[in-house]
Amino acid sequence: MKTDACTRQHDVYDASCPCRQLLDLLANKWSALALGALEDGPRRFGALRDRLDGVSPKVLTATLRRLEEQGLIDRTVYPSVPLHVEYSLTALGEDACAPLAALREWAVANIDRFPALTGAA
Amino acid sequence: MKTDACTRQHDVYDASCPCRQLLDLLANKWSALALGALEDGPRRFGALRDRLDGVSPKVLTATLRRLEEQGLIDRTVYPSVPLHVEYSLTALGEDACAPLAALREWAVANIDRFPALTGAA
DNA sequence: GGATCCTAGTTCCCTTTGGGTACTACGATG
DNA sequence: CATCGTAGTACCCAAAGGGAACTAGGATCC
Numbered sequence: 001m002k003t004d005a006c007t008r009q010h011d012v013y014d015a016s017c018p019c020r021q022l023l024d025l026l027a028n029k030w031s032a033l034a035l036g037a038l039e040d041g042p043r044r045f046g047a048l049r050d051r052l053d054g055v056s057p058k059v060l061t062a063t064l065r066r067l068e069e070q071g072l073i074d075r076t077v078y079p080s081v082p083l084h085v086e087y088s089l090t091a092l093g094e095d096a097c098a099p100l101a102a103l104r105e106w107a108v109a110n111i112d113r114f115p116a117l118t119g120a121a
Numbered sequence: 122m123k124t125d126a127c128t129r130q131h132d133v134y135d136a137s138c139p140c141r142q143l144l145d146l147l148a149n150k151w152s153a154l155a156l157g158a159l160e161d162g163p164r165r166f167g168a169l170r171d172r173l174d175g176v177s178p179k180v181l182t183a184t185l186r187r188l189e190e191q192g193l194i195d196r197t198v199y200p201s202v203p204l205h206v207e208y209s210l211t212a213l214g215e216d217a218c219a220p221l222a223a224l225r226e227w228a229v230a231n232i233d234r235f236p237a238l239t240g241a242a
Numbered sequence: 243g244g245a246t247c248c249t250a251g252t253t254c255c256c257t258t259t260g261g262g263t264a265c266t267a268c269g270a271t272g
Numbered sequence: 273c274a275t276c277g278t279a280g281t282a283c284c285c286a287a288a289g290g291g292a293a294c295t296a297g298g299a300t301c302c
Contacts, residue, residue, distance in 0.1 A: 012154065012225050012228055012229060013158070013172055013173065014174055015174040015175030018235070022235055023224070023225060027153045029141075029144055029148045030260095032148045033133065033134065045278075046278065052134065053137075054141075056260080057281085061279085062260090071234075071237070077279095084277095084278060084279080092231070098223075099220065099224040099227045103147060104133050105220075106147075106216075106217065108140050110143075110217070111139055111140040111143055113213055114139070114192065114213075116190060117139040119139075167249065167250075177292090202248085202299060203249040204248090
């Protein structure tokens with residue numbers, strides 16, 4: 001019974017439902033890795049860049065800004081010298097970590113079932 | 122102890138590990154939706170296009186091809202007239218559905234906590 | 243026999259996103 | 273006064289996403 005923009009019940013299969021946008025935010029390689037990297041405590045920008053092997057500073061900034069806008073992470077600036085910035089999970093971000101961790105773990109646990117990716121024997 | 126290209130243990134945080142590529146494949150809006158759409162049985166191209174509201178045929182084709190290449194779905198052509206093609210989950214695809222379903226469900230269940238997306242009051 | 247319909251795409255083109263490298267800002271430090 | 277370290281931004285190019293129109297090939301309608 002979707003009237004216009006998914007007012008009553010929510011459905012990721014409805015393009016106009018806000019939860020579709022939320023799925024788009026979360027179902028993203030860098031988001032999944034960034035939130036996971038913050039699971040065991042706050043990290044600074046440089047630490048995240050190192051942990052998320054292969055991410056460029058530009059893309060990392062964009063990812064973090066998007067997560068911050070949606071209230072999944074907090075960005076705290078310590079005006080020390082040299083300036084440093086700490087990213088940490090909000091309560092909401094912590095909650096979102098569970099399904100993302102499951103996805104990451106599934107990938108690790110089942111990678112051997114993907115011959116095309118492992119350059120199979 | 123990563124030697125070269127993630128030979129020993131697997132880690133999604135290692136850019137050269139194949140499971141990073143797997144994460145990239147699964148942590149994707151259209152992959153998550155397409156696999157979910159096949160959970161309760163095979164569907165034809167047109168049915169998927171309708172269900173994945175907002176997807177263009179081009180992107181749907183690309184998504185399905187990628188999933189097929191990795192062995193997550195099967196593509197069966199019925200040379201009836203008009204030709205029709207059925208997509209279905211493989212055993213591997215069914216297994217992958219669990220974490221993806223969890224992610225989709227989390228999005229639906231928690232969307233109200235995202236004021237910026239719901240155009241909050 | 244010709245027009246029309248159906249399905250499952252493909253093609254074209256444009257916009258958005260991703261990505262790499264280099265550069266900036268800022269004060270401390272040598 | 274040059275250099276370092278941190279957290280980015282700027283620039284430019286490549287890849288992916290996305291919309292609309294078009295293709296193929298037989299069936300069905302008139």
